[in-house]
Amino acid sequence: MVSFIARRILVSVLILIAASFIMYNLAAIAGNPLADLQSSNSPNRDQLIAARTAAQHLNIIPPLRWGLWITGVGKCVIGQCDLGTTFHNQPVAQLLPQAVGSTIQLVTFSFILAIVFGIGLGVVTALRVYSGFDYSITLVSFFLYSLPSFLMAVLLKSFIALDYNNFLADPKIPPVNLVLIAIVVGLIVQLIVGGILKRRAIVFAVSAVVTAGMLLLMQAIGWFTNPSLGPVFVILFSAGIGLAMVALLAGTKNRRAWLVAGINVLIAIICYFALQGLLNISSGGTIFILAIVTVLVGLATGFFLGGHDRGLMMRIGALTAFLSAGVILLDRFMRSWLDYTNNYVSRPIATVGSSTPGLTGDFWISGIDTYTHLLLPTISLLLISFASYTRYSRSGMLEVLDQDYVRTARAKGLPERTVIVRHALRNMLIPIATLVATDVGALLGGAIITENVFAISGMGNLFNSGLSITDVNPVMGYFLVIAITAIAFNFLADLAYSALDPRVRVR
Numbered sequence: 001m002v003s004f005i006a007r008r009i010l011v012s013v014l015i016l017i018a019a020s021f022i023m024y025n026l027a028a029i030a031g032n033p034l035a036d037l038q039s040s041n042s043p044n045r046d047q048l049i050a051a052r053t054a055a056q057h058l059n060i061i062p063p064l065r066w067g068l069w070i071t072g073v074g075k076c077v078i079g080q081c082d083l084g085t086t087f088h089n090q091p092v093a094q095l096l097p098q099a100v101g102s103t104i105q106l107v108t109f110s111f112i113l114a115i116v117f118g119i120g121l122g123v124v125t126a127l128r129v130y131s132g133f134d135y136s137i138t139l140v141s142f143f144l145y146s147l148p149s150f151l152m153a154v155l156l157k158s159f160i161a162l163d164y165n166n167f168l169a170d171p172k173i174p175p176v177n178l179v180l181i182a183i184v185v186g187l188i189v190q191l192i193v194g195g196i197l198k199r200r201a202i203v204f205a206v207s208a209v210v211t212a213g214m215l216l217l218m219q220a221i222g223w224f225t226n227p228s229l230g231p232v233f234v235i236l237f238s239a240g241i242g243l244a245m246v247a248l249l250a251g252t253k254n255r256r257a258w259l260v261a262g263i264n265v266l267i268a269i270i271c272y273f274a275l276q277g278l279l280n281i282s283s284g285g286t287i288f289i290l291a292i293v294t295v296l297v298g299l300a301t302g303f304f305l306g307g308h309d310r311g312l313m314m315r316i317g318a319l320t321a322f323l324s325a326g327v328i329l330l331d332r333f334m335r336s337w338l339d340y341t342n343n344y345v346s347r348p349i350a351t352v353g354s355s356t357p358g359l360t361g362d363f364w365i366s367g368i369d370t371y372t373h374l375l376l377p378t379i380s381l382l383l384i385s386f387a388s389y390t391r392y393s394r395s396g397m398l399e400v401l402d403q404d405y406v407r408t409a410r411a412k413g414l415p416e417r418t419v420i421v422r423h424a425l426r427n428m429l430i431p432i433a434t435l436v437a438t439d440v441g442a443l444l445g446g447a448i449i450t451e452n453v454f455a456i457s458g459m460g461n462l463f464n465s466g467l468s469i470t471d472v473n474p475v476m477g478y479f480l481v482i483a484i485t486a487i488a489f490n491f492l493a494d495l496a497y498s499a500l501d502p503r504v505r506v507r
Contacts, residue, residue: 008494012487020073021066023479024472028062031470033087052087056473069476071439083480084473088464092477095462100481102354103451105460106374107443110381115436117382118389123425125390126397133191137390153380153453157351161376165347171224173215181215182208228336229331233408234272238265238324245320251417252311260302260317267297268324272331279332287329294325333371336364348372352455377450381443392435396428403427430497437493441486 032038033056037049052058057065072082124133144152186208190200218224227235228480242261250257278286298321299314306313341348344359350373359369397487400406400422409419448460459478466474 008491012491015221016483016487017070019069019483020476020479021063023068024069025062027467027470027472027475028065030467033058033470033472036469053091055085056087065472069473073480083477085449086474087469087471092473095474096477097479099457099459099462102456103444103447103460104288105354105370106377106450106456106458107381107440107447108384109374110378111440111443112438113378114382114385114389116278118207118386119393119429119432121386122390122393123397123420123428126394127420128194129398131191131194133194134394136191138394141387141390144383145391147384148449148455149380149384150449152383153377153450156376157379157453160379161349161351165349168224168341168348169346171219173219173221178212178215182212185211196254225341227334229327229334231272234327234331235269237327238268241323241327245316245323248417248421249319250314251415252357256305256307256309256313257316260305261320262314263301263305264298264317264320265324268321268328271325272328275328279328287363294321297321333364333367336368340365340368344369345372349375352377354456354458376456377447377456380450380453381447385439387444388439389432389435393428393432396431397424400424400428424452433493433496440489441482444482444485 006066006230034049034052037045037052040048042048057068060068069084072084075082081093083096085091086095121137125137128134186204189207190204193199193203195203242265246252246254246257246261250268275290282290295318298317298319300317301321302312302314302317303310311401337348344361344365345356348368350356354370354373356369356373359366361369406419406424409423410416414423444459447458448463450456451458451460452464459481462474465476
């Protein structure tokens with residue numbers, strides 16, 4: 001295993017060096033780096049041209065200039081990175097951290113959500129193949145996959161940001177809209193539930209009535225302007241999480257799983273009431289420490305109560321504890337919404353930038369501000385990646401379900417949950433690991449367009465501004481981050497292969 005990792009690292013470094021040479025030379029010959037100065041009427045034009053030529057080594061041919069640049073990159077090993085300067089004499093090494101932070105934050109959220117929702121829906125559509133639900137998800141997936149990212153971003157700005165901000169100014173749902181929303185929700189729920197026509201009709205009617213009633217209730221109590229989950233829904237959601245973890249990972253007949261999940265749900269409910277004072281004065285560091293403690297408590301309950309299957313019980317405990325804590329965190333963020341909209345911004349769903357300039361607030365206000373600014377660009381990237389994950393996971397699951405070992409598992413009388421979760425799902429994830437690794441590069445590439453539409457000062461802005469004036473150093477800074485990220489994820493994909501398929505470890 002050590003030799004395998006060493007070989008992969010060596011090959012990755014060689015690929016990075018070769019790719020950087022090609023990229024540097026292509027960027028250098030893409031335009032004239034002195035064009036803006038040569039067309040200038042400034043009296044000291046010649047001095048400015050000479051200064052830029054000397055600072056950027058423009059009197060040296062691009063291949064040799066690349067040698068100077070790669071030497072500066074090599075100094076990063078000893079902590080003395082020299083990635084060059086921009087035309088405005090700003091060190092690229094100082095510009096990268098802020099730009100990388102904005103882009104990675106944006107891409108990470110969309111990346112994780114796309115994987116979770118895409119694979120989850122893909123598996124469900126494979127299990128409900130050729131049903132109305134399957135056809136509906138297929139239609140939506142192809143539609144989203146065909147949309148360019150810039151069009152998706154513009155549509156989100158027009159139909160979500162502007163309309164929803166206008167709605168918050170006077171949060172009253174017109175009767176026609178209420179009926180339409182209820183009908184759409186009813187149609188979606190009956191597609192998910194499936195069954196005979198009578199069952200679908202009952203589910204549709206109940207879902208539509210419940211949806212309309214909930215919206216009217218939320219409107220009456222002013223929930224849209226002052227949202228919160230409250231103790232009742234925190235308890236219900238936490239209990240639902242525990243039930244879901246037991247049903248998916250262990251089966252409803254496993255008493256130890258019920259015990260582990262139940263204890264963690266009970267601890268979460270107690271903490272919800274006991275830690276409100278601490279949460280009110282919490283910082284990011286406090287939340288991080290609480291998150292670690294939460295996971296450790298979940299692992300500990302699974303370890304001590306797991307019996308012969310401690311590994312499974314520890315996973316159930318950790319996931320139940322972590323997700324239940326997430327519900328508590330969500331409730332606390334929601335309770336700061338009114339303060340944010342009243343005292344900081346009047347139109348909360350932002351369409352420009354990654355944060356509100358000059359905003360000074362506590363952890364909760366800052367978190368809401370980040371959420372409202374990243375919401376639309378994250379959805380824009382999420383929907384496109386979600387479509388591909390849904391299609392690949394559906395086809396992969398259908399292929400695995402047709403294998404002999406799955407039929408054998410069913411013939412032996414194993415529960416369907418065990419067949420799907422322990423046998424089919426794991427093997428379906430093997431090709432998805434490759435897709436995840438390659439999708440990182442596509443997401444980062446799509447972020448260039450998305451950041452431009454939403455005016456986010458991230459890696460895309462750094463790349464665009466540098467390429468437009470043939471400023472090679474910021475372009476190469478962008479390339480360096482993207483290339484290292486792509487290589488790292490391909491390396492992680494290889495490790496994921498060995499974890500999912502033991503035969504890879506043997507070879």
